[in-house]
């Protein structure tokens with residue numbers, strides 16, 4: 001398989017393949033930050049979810065993280081998730097969910113430039129954080145698209161269901177949250 005240099009090449013490859021090939025397609029990614037220009041939006045309040053493409057079978061989201069921004073501990077609603085680091089560094093902590101609802105950290109790793117990661121609910125829950133001093137950009141592929149997920153609320157120690165939305169889609173700002181393209 002040829003290297004994939006652009007988002008159009010990636011979307012075409014994913015659209016023409018079954019999910020079995022998504023891993024191989026992601027392994028052939030050679031995406032430079034420059035081809036993502038129109039999707040790069042940032043916020044000082046929270047990492048920004050920039051939707052690139054969504055079909056019945058998959059969605060592609062570019063996450064832009066300021067230093068220190070993080071997700072809560074969350075599941076993936078029975079779907080699969082591949083992540084590709086464009087720039088910067090993400091720290092991933094994986095968790096096991098006990099039957100009584102407790103969560104327990106079971107591993108931590110760093111994903112840096114051009115590296116990849118994969119998770120599904122059988123592997124466990126996870127939390128992602130830009131623990132570096134600079135900005136981080138990560139590309140996420142979900143199959144199928146995830147409309148809602150449960151996240152662990154640290155204060156109440158319970159899981160809360162949340163509907164997921166994009167802050168921007170195809171470059172258009174949708175969220176009232178302060179989003180800056182600088």
Ligand SMILES: [Fe+2]
Nearest residue numbers: 074076081126
């Ligand atoms: Fe995730």
